[in-house]
Amino acid sequence: xxxxxxxxxxxxxxxxxxxxxxxxxxxITRQRIFAVSILLLLVTVSTLLxxxxxxxxxxxxxxxxxxxxxxxxLVGDRLSTMMVLLTSVLGLGAHLYACAGEDKDGMYFHPxxxxxxxxxxxxxxxxxxxxxxxxxEVLLIASYALLIHGGGKQKTKMxxxxxxxxxxxxxxFLFALGIxxxxxxxxxxxxxxxxxxxxxxxEQALAKAGGLLLLVVxxxxxxxxxxxxxxxxxxxxxxxxxAALFAIMTKVGVYSILRVHTTIFGEDAxxxxxxxxxxxxxxxxxxxxxxxIGVLASPGLRLTAANLVIVSVGTLMLAIAMQRESAxxxxxxxxxHTTLVTGALFLIADLISKQRGKAExxxxxxxKMRYGKFIGIAFFIAALxxxxxxxxxxxxxxxxxxxxxxxxxxxxxxxxxxxxxGLASMVAISRxxxxxxxxxxxxxxxxxxxxxxxxxAVVLLLSASPLLVVxxGAVTDYTNLAAAQLHNxxxxxxxxxxxxxE
Amino acid sequence: xxxxxxxxVGILTTCGFFLVLRGRTFTVVIGLTLLSxxxxxxxxxxxxxxxxxxxxxxxSAEYSDPLPQALVLTAIVIGFAMTAFVVILAMRSRADQxxxxxxxxxxxxxxxxxxxxxxxx
Numbered sequence: 001x002x003x004x005x006x007x008x009x010x011x012x013x014x015x016x017x018x019x020x021x022x023x024x025x026x027x028i029t030r031q032r033i034f035a036v037s038i039l040l041l042l043v044t045v046s047t048l049l050x051x052x053x054x055x056x057x058x059x060x061x062x063x064x065x066x067x068x069x070x071x072x073x074l075v076g077d078r079l080s081t082m083m084v085l086l087t088s089v090l091g092l093g094a095h096l097y098a099c100a101g102e103d104k105d106g107m108y109f110h111p112x113x114x115x116x117x118x119x120x121x122x123x124x125x126x127x128x129x130x131x132x133x134x135x136x137e138v139l140l141i142a143s144y145a146l147l148i149h150g151g152g153k154q155k156t157k158m159x160x161x162x163x164x165x166x167x168x169x170x171x172x173f174l175f176a177l178g179i180x181x182x183x184x185x186x187x188x189x190x191x192x193x194x195x196x197x198x199x200x201x202x203e204q205a206l207a208k209a210g211g212l213l214l215l216v217v218x219x220x221x222x223x224x225x226x227x228x229x230x231x232x233x234x235x236x237x238x239x240x241x242x243a244a245l246f247a248i249m250t251k252v253g254v255y256s257i258l259r260v261h262t263t264i265f266g267e268d269a270x271x272x273x274x275x276x277x278x279x280x281x282x283x284x285x286x287x288x289x290x291x292x293i294g295v296l297a298s299p300g301l302r303l304t305a306a307n308l309v310i311v312s313v314g315t316l317m318l319a320i321a322m323q324r325e326s327a328x329x330x331x332x333x334x335x336x337h338t339t340l341v342t343g344a345l346f347l348i349a350d351l352i353s354k355q356r357g358k359a360e361x362x363x364x365x366x367x368k369m370r371y372g373k374f375i376g377i378a379f380f381i382a383a384l385x386x387x388x389x390x391x392x393x394x395x396x397x398x399x400x401x402x403x404x405x406x407x408x409x410x411x412x413x414x415x416x417x418x419x420x421x422g423l424a425s426m427v428a429i430s431r432x433x434x435x436x437x438x439x440x441x442x443x444x445x446x447x448x449x450x451x452x453x454x455x456x457a458v459v460l461l462l463s464a465s466p467l468l469v470v471x472x473g474a475v476t477d478y479t480n481l482a483a484a485q486l487h488n489x490x491x492x493x494x495x496x497x498x499x500x501x502e
Numbered sequence: 503x504x505x506x507x508x509x510x511v512g513i514l515t516t517c518g519f520f521l522v523l524r525g526r527t528f529t530v531v532i533g534l535t536l537l538s539x540x541x542x543x544x545x546x547x548x549x550x551x552x553x554x555x556x557x558x559x560x561x562s563a564e565y566s567d568p569l570p571q572a573l574v575l576t577a578i579v580i581g582f583a584m585t586a587f588v589v590i591l592a593m594r595s596r597a598d599q600x601x602x603x604x605x606x607x608x609x610x611x612x613x614x615x616x617x618x619x620x621x622x623x
Contacts, residue, residue, distance in 0.1 A: 130573060130576075134576065134580070137580045137584070141583065141584065141587065144587060144591070148591075148594075152598075153598050153599060153606070156591075156594055156595050156598040156599065156606075157595065157598075157599065157605070157606040159591060159595075160527065160591060160592070160595050160604055160606075161604065163587070163588055163591055164522070164530055164534070164588070164604065167534050167537075167584055167588060168522055168534070168537065170580075170581075170584070171518075171534075171537045171538060171540075171541050174541040174544070174545055174577055175541060175544055177545070177548075177573070178541075178544045178545045178547070178548040178570075179548070181545075181548045181549075181569070181570065181573075182547075182548035182549075182550075187569075
């Protein structure tokens with residue numbers, strides 16, 4: 001299938017447009033069925049794309065027949081197809097949960113959800129850095145509207161912060177692109193990787209400024225330390241399915257850093273090789289520390305989950321800062337695990353807060369939950385995994401990252417801080433679990449039913465964790481290959497430019 | 503020409519950032535607008551400044567790089583949509599919170615004290 005690479009973008013786009021038109025727009029049931037079937041189709045398509053890219057090599061899709069480096073290309077290599085599949089699975093889980101009733105809290109939930117998925121998939125697949133900006137804007141404007149879904153004072157307040165920060169971020173993104181285009185003279189990522197070595201000294205200084213400005217922008221999206229203050233409260237304020245879907249948003253930032261700072265400013269970039277690394281090391285360590293402190297200080301489960309996102313971003317950044325294949329491969333494994341499990345944790349936090357009446361998800365004594373057993377087991381699995389205890393995927397991911405530090409000067413720092421952050425998370429989350437599930441007073445008077453769709457959604461996302469362990473061998477083989485493809489960018493880069501492919 | 507151009511972009515960016523850092527949503531929105539003007543001018547300049555150069559071949563002796571112009575066009579459209587969104591959001595925030603501060607509440611005591619100090623002094 002020659003057009004396979006564009007389907008992950010086209011499908012949600014068309015689905016969103018159709019859902020705005022009459023036969024679907026006036027019935028929420030039809031929208032739900034349609035959206036779920038589209039998402040199932042999307043999971044299938046992404047799996048197919050991943051397999052094709054894995055077996056037949058990178059899928060290059062040249063839009064409009066304009067030959068690269070002049071036109072826009074979509075690049076489906078191992079890394080990007082993996083991220084697309086991850087988005088689709090997370091989207092399906094979050095959406096199933098929303099179909100249980102949350103989608104009626106506001107207008108246009110389903111189309112916005114589709115636009116958001118389209119933006120995320122586009123950002124992963126594109127091979128052009130300006131196109132990356134455009135897809136960032138698509139996913140951002142959908143997320144602005146999704147964040148305020150359901151309304152309320154707190155959501156409006158957090159949305160104002162989120163929108164303003166991201167608009168400034170978009171401005172900086174464009175400044176960076178202007179600088180890079182002015183010096184390198186191209187916007188195609190593969191072509192930029194080729195040309196960045198040929199710059200003279202003055203241009204190098206400018207390109208370095210551009211590259212570091214990009215790090216600022218992606219750091220803002222990924223919630224890297226000085227730019228992470230917006231994240232905890234924003235994620236805690238968002239409605240559950242939206243927060244679960246947002247688990248992929250920070251990963252878009254991480255992915256972009258990985259893409260730009262290993263392909264363009266990677267080992268082959270001459271004088272500009274690894275310009276981000278001296279910044280990434282301390283920032284990643286500090287992000288991890290701040291995340292762990294935040295986890296300890298959170299008064300409610302949703303805030304804890306949001307702070308766990310920051311911990312995971314810190315861990316991922318550490319792995320990226322190591323700039324070696326084994327570390328990148330470990331980061332990719334950890335990324336899959338953390339995205340799905342954090343998504344599940346946000347959903348579980350919502351289940352808990354719906355069951356506990358006025359106490360919501362805060363760590364205070366409340367009435368017993370009606371479905372305490374199911375929620376308790378789900379919470380236990382999610383907690384074990386996100387803290388990184390054996391035998392689930394969080395443990396494997398962390399071990400892989402710690403193993404990758406072998407022989408680095410920073411090994412001691414990485415081990416100490418990663419393990420301490422793990423300990424802090426464990427203390428915080430076991431306190432959360434004991435308060436929520438064991439310190440209950442009085443009988444349950446809550447009649448809130450547990451919809452089967454919500455159970456399916458949580459189980460779907462959580463099942464990723466044992467599956468990632470059971471099929472750990474196959475998955476790590478794949479991530480090893482993906483990391484190798486990313487780091488040995490030269491063969492990839494030449495394949496993406498004219499003359500290299502045929 | 504380059505110096506004046508760079509100076510204008512610089513002034514716009516500075517003013518934009520200054521206004522974005524203010525507390526009221528109105529000034530922040532104005533700041534974002536200035537910032538997006540600065541960005542558009544900057545992007546346009548990334549194809550080098552050139553007089554009498556048409557972007558279409560055969561229209562003039564020299565031609566200019568058409569790509570930045572296309573980029574600016576995209577950036578203008580996106581910036582316009584985002585500004586519209588942030589204006590509506592600011593109004594919604596004003597209605598929900600009862601004031602137009604970005605944090606949803608006016609800063610407390612210190613500023614009032616300083617105002618009264620000025621009056622008495």
